[in-house]
Amino acid sequence: MSRHRRFSVAPMMDWTDQHYRYFARLLSKEALLYTEMVTTGAILFGKDPDRFLAYNQEEHPVALQLGGSNPGDLAKCSAKATEFGYDEINLNVGCPSDRVQNNMIGACLMGHADLVAECVSAMQSATDTEITVKCRIGIDEQDPEETLPQFIETVAKAGCKSFTLHARKAWLEGLSPKQNRDVPPLDYDLVYRMKQAYPELEIMINGGITTFDQMATHLEHTDGVMVGREAYQNPYLLAEVDRKIFGLDTPVISRHDVLVKMLPYIEQQRSKGTYLGHITRHLLGIFQGCPGGRKFRRHISENAYKEGAGPEVLEQAMALVSEQAIQDAAFSE
Template sequence: MISRKLSVAPMMEWTDRHDRYFLRLITKHALLYTEMVTTGAILYGQHDKYLTFNNEEHPVAVQLGGSNPTDLAECAKICETYGYDEINLNVGCPSDRVQSGKIGACLMAEAELVADCVHQMQAAVSIPVTVKHRTGIDNLDSYEFLKGFVKTVKDGGCKTFIVHARKAILSGLSPKQNRDVPPLCYPTVYQLKQDFPELEIILNGGVNSLEDAEKHLSYVDGVMIGREAYQNPFILASVDQRFYGSQNDWLERKTVVEQLIPYIETELAKGTRLQHISRHILGLFHSQPRGKLWRRYLSENAYKHDAGIEVIYSALEKVLKG
């Protein structure tokens, strides 16, 4: 059974397989999510390009974007064959591009359709199907609207709701602004748990520390961390001990780099460019002495066409010795 007590949010252009492998070296238990993958990309693209992941990434969930119940069910079956532990439906992304494809937060206005999508997906697979959504959209932002949405989708078979604790404004704000401008309202998510105690309610949005996560866990079943886990990944180093009772030895940043090196070497041998991996580890020495040297050296050298593993060794030497 998957534990969603602490998870890392799906983030476009960030949580790819390289990033997830790296994060798994820091935490063995936090649930990791893919970037959103659209049904069209799976049905009409290359499966492996979008769905292949490393076995070490478990537990790992795939997030799907779409609104056609039949297509979503077919994609769910395909994803299950790849070995994912959960399938999540994106009902929270506010970008114009996904709205035009009837994907993301705009679906909150069509709860019956979302319920049908969940129902058909769940009937097609044996792994959990979850929904990630906002507290509301535009003027549909009352608690009664949110409660009605959750009830309808629950009746479609969804048992786990990941709630970004702010509404989305679908016209007039960019996706970036939608992550900051609408105010956070954690009590709204807490209230959902009180009103639906039988459901698993996961809180997302503005969680920047494990101390914050612990406070939220007094009211909800789990917490999802987003940008902070990417920009300051070592925040996850104590997750296993703090939330899962693991007795793992204390981890050092240097050890994470050393454990990542064999993976990088394997990927380089396959033709992967170093910058495609190194960009995810820039924040490893966040707020540490000489951390800027690490970021600067990688940023200035990893993008070069002939960049090899020596760039990682040199960056590590600079941050350790100054």
């Protein structure tokens, strides 16, 4: 899994569901994909807990991100995740929303390193699947230079050897979750220093990463990069990951070809009662910046949610975009 964590797609609520992950896997065979955060309560007390853990076998390597702070509950959920065959189980110590704070989930746990260590230990006792942690560099008035090393050391002693650091503090009071993704300044150098200080640990970096040049710089100082919004809003970025990040000599799939590969999946999901729009909403960015991209998005947005809509909506939208025009535009840049 260390190899696949060289590039991963961040867990993002409402975005990285199984339909998006299937789509992303068609673009990159090597990237590690994360689920949306799933709370322990949803798994242990939900009416249909398996719904939160289901995924397509084509998604591997795929990691489950859990949200929770009760060691016993996290252990039970880790055991359940193992039954489903996840390749990694990640503990969320970074989400800043009020809802998760009230349930002692996410970034607020940065102030409770001993509890996080207990959670990690309990999770490891319940599974042989690797347990990892994704966190911020600090919260509120913490001094990350002081508190982040203490947090890493405490949790590492419990057995966690892999940390993904979102290079921003989270302000739990005064900033919304959306603002917490942009307003706190990025401190990449601090993440670099954590890797230097703890060479025996695996340290990945996350936050504001949008280009391969940026990734190359980060990979000189850390073990991996995690990309969030850019991988969702501009998903064709993933088509070059296997070559540029993993060094594989594999052909880059075209935008049209990846959409053609989505058609059988759409048919399969529709037979299970899935609305077309629940899948196609993840495809809207595939032609970002391309001639005809706006027409593509408009056609899907106006037609995918109509009663009886099927793969023909995607085929009609694809016909509005010329692959040759995309190639010509790229050549002229």
